[in-house]
Amino acid sequence: MTLGSTLVLGMGNPILSDDGVGLLVAERLRGTTLPDGVEVLQSEVAGLRLLELVRGFTRVIIIDALKSPAEVEREPGEIVRYEAKDFKGGHRYGSAHSIGLDTALELGHTLGYDMPGVVTVFAIEAVDVETFGEELSPPVAAAAERVLGMIAAELAAGADAA
Amino acid sequence: MKRVTVDPITRLEGHGKIEIFVNDAGEVANVYFQVPELRGFERFCVGRPVEELARITPRICGVCPEAHHMAATKAIDAVFGVEVAPTGRLLRELLYNAFYVTDHTTHFYILAGPDFIMGPESDPAKRNILGVIGKVGLETAGAMIKLRAEAAELISMIGGKQIHPVCGLPGGVSQAITAEQRDRMVQITTGMVEFAKFSLQLFDDVVLANNDYVELIKSDAFTHETYYMGMVDENNKVNFYDGKVRVTGPDGTELEKFEGSDYLAHIAEHVEPYSYLVYPYLKSVGWKGFVDGKDSGVYRASPLSRLNAADGMATPLAQQEYERYFSTLGGKPVHATLATHWARLVELLYAAERAHELATDPEIINPDVRNIPTGIVGEGVGVVEAPRGTLYHHYKTDDKGIVTNVNLIVGTTNNNAAISMSLKKAAEGLIKGGTEIGEGTLNMIEMAFRAYDPCFGCATHTLPGDMPLEVTVKSEATREVITSVKRNM
Numbered sequence: 048m049t050l051g052s053t054l055v056l057g058m059g060n061p062i063l064s065d066d067g068v069g070l071l072v073a074e075r076l077r078g079t080t081l082p083d084g085v086e087v088l089q090s091e092v093a094g095l096r097l098l099e100l101v102r103g104f105t106r107v108i109i110i111d112a113l114k115s116p117a118e119v120e121r122e123p124g125e126i127v128r129y130e131a132k133d134f135k136g137g138h139r140y141g142s143a144h145s146i147g148l149d150t151a152l153e154l155g156h157t158l159g160y161d162m163p164g165v166v167t168v169f170a171i172e173a174v175d176v177e178t179f180g181e182e183l184s185p186p187v188a189a190a191a192e193r194v195l196g197m198i199a200a201e202l203a204a205g206a207d208a209a
Numbered sequence: 210m211k212r213v214t215v216d217p218i219t220r221l222e223g224h225g226k227i228e229i230f231v232n233d234a235g236e237v238a239n240v241y242f243q244v245p246e247l248r249g250f251e252r253f254c255v256g257r258p259v260e261e262l263a264r265i266t267p268r269i270c271g272v273c274p275e276a277h278h279m280a281a282t283k284a285i286d287a288v289f290g291v292e293v294a295p296t297g298r299l300l301r302e303l304l305y306n307a308f309y310v311t312d313h314t315t316h317f318y319i320l321a322g323p324d325f326i327m328g329p330e331s332d333p334a335k336r337n338i339l340g341v342i343g344k345v346g347l348e349t350a351g352a353m354i355k356l357r358a359e360a361a362e363l364i365s366m367i368g369g370k371q372i373h374p375v376c377g378l379p380g381g382v383s384q385a386i387t388a389e390q391r392d393r394m395v396q397i398t399t400g401m402v403e404f405a406k407f408s409l410q411l412f413d414d415v416v417l418a419n420n421d422y423v424e425l426i427k428s429d430a431f432t433h434e435t436y437y438m439g440m441v442d443e444n445n446k447v448n449f450y451d452g453k454v455r456v457t458g459p460d461g462t463e464l465e466k467f468e469g470s471d472y473l474a475h476i477a478e479h480v481e482p483y484s485y486l487v488y489p490y491l492k493s494v495g496w497k498g499f500v501d502g503k504d505s506g507v508y509r510a511s512p513l514s515r516l517n518a519a520d521g522m523a524t525p526l527a528q529q530e531y532e533r534y535f536s537t538l539g540g541k542p543v544h545a546t547l548a549t550h551w552a553r554l555v556e557l558l559y560a561a562e563r564a565h566e567l568a569t570d571p572e573i574i575n576p577d578v579r580n581i582p583t584g585i586v587g588e589g590v591g592v593v594e595a596p597r598g599t600l601y602h603h604y605k606t607d608d609k610g611i612v613t614n615v616n617l618i619v620g621t622t623n624n625n626a627a628i629s630m631s632l633k634k635a636a637e638g639l640i641k642g643g644t645e646i647g648e649g650t651l652n653m654i655e656m657a658f659r660a661y662d663p664c665f666g667c668a669t670h671t672l673p674g675d676m677p678l679e680v681t682v683k684s685e686a687t688r689e690v691i692t693s694v695k696r697n698m
Contacts, residue, residue, distance in 0.1 A: 060268055061268065062253065062265060062268045063247070063268075090372075091268065091372060091373065092372055095315065095319075095354070095357060096361075096372070098354075099354075099357075099358060099361075150337060150338060150339065153339060154338060154339060154342075154350075157339060157342060157347070157350070158342075158347065158350060158351055158354065159347075177247050177248055178247070178248045178249045179247065179248065179249040179250045179252070179253035180249065180253065
């Protein structure tokens, strides 16, 4: 990685149906022409291991599946754009044997690591992330196509800003 | 009591829900916990070449992929009826112990640490790894992160990949290591031993030196007299990678010791109408409900259990710690659930020492790391000690090695009954009629849960947070929520 570089990180589980969408998007992106200084990775893990992955990049764009609580009423395949600040609100720990994104980022800063200044997340509302399978549901598969355009725009905007 | 329903999953990495029902007098009537259920695993596996299961099963869970890889690889050895090449076995065990170092370290500093280092009733906003760093200092946190990175480096040298190893093949592993790699592994494992010693010292200074914590650990609210399961070597010493499964009783005596392949003769599963969880129990003792004692087949499989079920540790420093642990806590067996955290650190030291022993074994760089299978048996069981309990993989195939049947008992599942009991007992001890139920109380109840380090065989990542755990207190009569705490939103 180099100074001023961007990491696009597709996250998920390739054998839990819609949870594989982030990994698929990353794979598709690798097949496209990307601006200089953009690296694409896939990750099946989060927490502390995520911290180790994002170190050294100035900007990180994460693509992942999302399963919202029923009361939020999101449509399957809806794409929600988050920034790191949206994840603030308590450094919680359950029994995930891991830590959340915000805690991972703050931990990196606390330890004096070179951490990304900009973290953007594209989360795709999933239909099913609890059944073993390698296929995406139709709305999520369609969203994977749409999010590619959004990432391209995000990367272009980032380049302009630089 | 009506079925407890599970909310739509908030996000992956498991969704934990603890529900406490209190009666009109404000006393605990019942406690339930629920976790999500993944569907269709067997159907997903059937029809695939059995060798693939060593690469598929690690993806069940982002917490302990290495444990699934090892159990699967051992089951596949058995399906093909192939002996493992000696150096292949050494490399597998080295990888596995390095994984244990990472896993146990993470649990102590990230999950258990905040309760003890910050205090169980401290402000939840500070009861986390960042709070821990504030107390123990940046140097320790940096050392922990460095240890994890080095363990990952070691694991990838053998495993081929950092996260989901791909090295395990029937009869051994896919590649040998070079002398240079070995030298690096010796260096890394030396650091692991030092870090494990440091962590035990920290536990001494922070937990054992604080009489309130010692009393909490020993308190009746966190105690259950159950059976204990753990894998042991030929000398009845703890072994994570291989051996026989030993079960000892509430009085410390051996109940049974069996080959992993005979697990179905020893373990049965109880189901409850309100839950989709299964509750494994010891067949020879029988299911008597969610109760402890020698007449109840409830057992535990955890660091606490492994130390109870064994006669000692196979490495010198860990053996010293093992002896100190039992003498401090009043002899064997230790029934105090919260002592699991200390037991985990004793195991951390063993894992580090064992990894170092294996890295310095002259045979570790032998290039002959695999025996090629020549036949097929068509059925096999692979058992390892996963950090959260004994892990069983059982596969059946046709005569071409295509999977026809899969059965798994994962680490946490062993403890389902005990977790229920521990939650109830902690709740009963802490919630009395008329007392105010605050965040601190609910956290103490969660501590009983966290001691088991439950892992829900779920997906691997966390968005927008990590595992949401919700503790709710409800009226038994009206089912209205009296109070609740959620660790996510």
